Amino acid sequence: MDFDEVFAPVARLESVRLLLAHAANEGWPVHHMDVKSAFLNGELQEEVYVEQPPGFVLKEHEGKVLRLVKALYGLRQAPRA
């Protein structure tokens, strides 16, 4: 399997401190938001297949696998998808 790039785009804490200092300087309020289940939002660019999960096997397609459209937790590509 080709993992391509697997780094996650993240802010450095130094940048966060500069952002806070700048906000304090300007008297701006700082708000906070959080993405629910961020990893499940990413669209995959690569072809990744999973086995059918136990209990969710399609009848008459028992031998087949599923192709992922979106990222899953545990996937190497997930942090940047």
Next chain:
Amino acid sequence: MYFRGEGTRRLVVGVYVDDLVITGGCSSDIDKFKSQMRGTFQMSDLGLLHYYLELEVNQSERGITLGQKAYTAKILENAGLIGCNPSCIPMEPRLKLSKASTAPGVDPTAYRSIVGSLRYLVNTRPDLACSVGYVSRFMEKPTTEHLAAVKKVLRYVAGTLDYGCVYTREKEAQLVGFSDSDHAGDIDTRKSTTGVLFFHGKNIITWQSQKQKVVALSSCEAEYIACTAAACQGVWLTRLLSELKGKPEGAVRIHIDSQLAIQLSKNPVFHDRSKHIDTRYHYIRECIEEDRVNVASVGPAEQLADILTKPLPRERFCELRDKLGLVKIK
């Protein structure tokens, strides 16, 4: 970091994986951005920022404070040092430890775990940068001597649980840097330690205390290497700040207490004492020539980065800690 708008309508968004920090001059712009985000992703709006990556943030009329009290308490609990006798300084002045210590060994995993968690604490505690950097050098094969130094840091931390950074409002704030170095402080390799510190006005933004990668032949050379590290940091901060503001920033000033290093940084003449210095450390000259950095002389007493290069006696340590703007957060 992402930006949009200008002047009072400037909107700035910092992204850390799935956490968004949003600030700007216009609250309806912030609300508009939030609802756009909610329309695209499943988001929770956590209101004003008060807790972010183990950092406790407090916003009030007077400014923003940044601390890690709960995280610090957790470190002390894991190390079994709750209720220990606090210490006034994190490391004894003139303490010299060696990798080749002959004292009995200690569990490396436990040592690394404590030092690792202290390293994260340095995010709001520049007063710890030097001592935590020093004990990190012995991760490979720690002994009881090294662990005793770590316990000293923890006992200092226990007495300063609620210390942190404070950011206040200030007109015409400029980026200002300090760079300093000890000379041959590491007894195993005779390498020196760089200390670099940047303020935006009175607000402390970044600090680093790092063993240099090469052996400096003189204290001037060690200072020169440190000021190049400061130039790199200063150039990056200038760029980021001008992006935050949406307008270009002027040259960043770096304070150095070595006249020789200042001369060396301005004068492209090579002589016997400097001809061996690796090209990469002459980056500072280029920055000065292109007017991105300027260097200024500062007396040793006013050299705030001193606290990042070596363990200081109590009085000097507390004086510099105050000058860095580190305060007890209520």
